[in-house]
Amino acid sequence: MRAEDAARLKRVPITIEGMTCAACAVQVQQALAAVPGVKGVSIRYPQGQAVLTVDAISPPSDERLLKVLERMGYRGTIAANN
Numbered sequence: 001m002r003a004e005d006a007a008r009l010k011r012v013p014i015t016i017e018g019m020t021c022a023a024c025a026v027q028v029q030q031a032l033a034a035v036p037g038v039k040g041v042s043i044r045y046p047q048g049q050a051v052l053t054v055d056a057i058s059p060p061s062d063e064r065l066l067k068v069l070e071r072m073g074y075r076g077t078i079a080a081n082n
């Protein structure tokens with residue numbers, strides 16, 4: 001990744017309840033990655049965490065991301081920005 005690209009990205013940590021196995025994590029990863037503005041998704045399901053890399057200029061709304069999780073049966077919380 002080029003430096004100027006990295007500058008246009010920001011990290012969005014999400015706590016996700018309900019992921020119980022690697023298959024859950026794959027589904028969550030794919031669903032979140034499909035949301036416009038999401039550039040990368042890293043899932044750590046044993047910890048119930050996802051870290052998204054999103055476009056800093058036109059990021060997806062928190063509501064949009066949480067709705068995607070809700071439809072799949074997971075409860076997500078956007079962690080405080082760090």
Ligand SMILES: [Cu+2]
Nearest residue numbers: 020021023024
């Ligand atoms: Cu599962």
